[in-house]
Amino acid sequence: MPTEEKQKSTPAISGFEPYVATKGEEYMGEPMRKHFTKILSQWKQDLMVEVDRTVVHMKDEAANFPDPADRASQEEEFALELRARDRERKLIKKIDKTLQLIQDKEYGWCESCGVEIGIKRLEARPTADMCVDCKSLAEIKEKQVGK
Template identity: 80%
Template structure:
């Protein structure tokens, strides 16, 4: 994994400082929810800008190359971009779902066992809906089933 990819994996959204809990602060109180709302909205905005850039790029770069190899290379490039945008589209849906959880004051707790997910995990993956233990078990089960 490249250094840039590792940085994006740790903090997907640019320009945000990790949340610093005040001593004795309530988990998922109003300030914490406001922080994650801001983070998720910024992330969604960045993803939407990427979609716009892809559309513009594909319009600008679309050409009918006479050489089949050039045409195939361009089609492959476009296919990769579209696949990436499709993953981002799914991520935008997950961000919207997470923003709704924040609004409903249900964000930050594991959907499997109900324990706190934790601020550090949510900083790393703001759309996380399971604690580390439940997510690990789910991944093990997924590998065993072969999905």
């Protein structure tokens, strides 16, 4: 089961191959932007299919159980499913924002310090908007403040 959860948290594209930059290739040139647009678009499509599947599942499985325990179990299952879909809805918004950054040719640079985020990090988390160093510092500050 942990493998399945991992696949849902990162883009799992059939036929996905890591990007191999050619010698002297410009960082976030057209080929790289196309690569990340494909990854993000497929990831968004997969999330949208999951949303549709949830709606169908909830319609099909909705029942008015006479037993309060059965009804409570179903309500809890639906609540967990809706919570997961809410997280995915927020992720879809972040994917849309990232696709817009690609279109505006502003994708791939840290929003805090301006350095290249790096292809490997972006393939691991295509919606990343900070380099590893800035993200680590932000997480440390967040822990200290207690947010």
